[in-house]
Amino acid sequence: RKRMAVVDAADFEQYRDLIEADPAEQARLVDAILINVTSFFRDRAAWEALAEQVVPAIVDSRASGVPIRVWSAGCASGEEAYSLAMVFAEHLGIDGFIERVKIFATDVDDDALAQARAALYPESRMEAVSAERRERFFTPTPEGCQFRADMRRCVVF
Numbered sequence: 001r002k003r004m005a006v007v008d009a010a011d012f013e014q015y016r017d018l019i020e021a022d023p024a025e026q027a028r029l030v031d032a033i034l035i036n037v038t039s040f041f042r043d044r045a046a047w048e049a050l051a052e053q054v055v056p057a058i059v060d061s062r063a064s065g066v067p068i069r070v071w072s073a074g075c076a077s078g079e080e081a082y083s084l085a086m087v088f089a090e091h092l093g094i095d096g097f098i099e100r101v102k103i104f105a106t107d108v109d110d111d112a113l114a115q116a117r118a119a120l121y122p123e124s125r126m127e128a129v130s131a132e133r134r135e136r137f138f139t140p141t142p143e144g145c146q147f148r149a150d151m152r153r154c155v156v157f
Contacts, residue, residue: 003029034109038076040128041083051087059091068101075105078116079125081155082147086137089151094136103155116157119147 007025009015019025041047062068068088072081081103089097107113122144126134129145138145 003032034112038079039125040079042080042128044128047083047087051090055087055091059088065100070101070103072103072105075107075113075116075157076109077112078105078119078147078155078157079121081105081116081157082119082137085147085151085155086133089137094148094151098150098154101154105155105157107157113157119152119155121145121147 003009003025004012004015007015007018009018019029058068070084070088072084075081084103085097085101088101088103092100105116107116120141120143126138126145129138134145137148137151139148
């Protein structure tokens with residue numbers, strides 16, 4: 001409805017005709033639908049519950065050495081997938097994380113996935129990551145902070 005109002009489409013049929021005829025409007029509609037609101041540890045209370053209750057329950061439910069698979073749906077530019085990686089690594093240790101955990105992260109936005117694969121975040125996007133986590137899980141670069149390469153291999157976009 002928002003895009004319909006912008007282009008003065010009187011009804012859904014008129015708007016459908018427009019998007020069928022105009023690839024640029026198709027792209028604008030997709031951009032309007034994709035939210036891409038993300039950050040490291042967004043909704044702190046949920047992440048605390050995940051770290052304190054959910055991750056230990058997942059790890060405890062599997063025998064030692066049994067792989068753990070996690071899916072991050074709608075991962076946008078990767079902050080939530082890498083937040084998951086940090087939480088599991090804090091519980092299992094980095095070596096345990098690398099040996100056992102594979103995080104599959106998906107999104108419909110190819111540009112966001114490219115950013116996620118690069119795992120490079122400017123300082124402005126690192127506000128929710130504590131100094132301790134930055135030191136442990138990121139490498140500083142002139143462009144910002146890059147998630148650890150050894151752990152990044154465990155996150156598949």
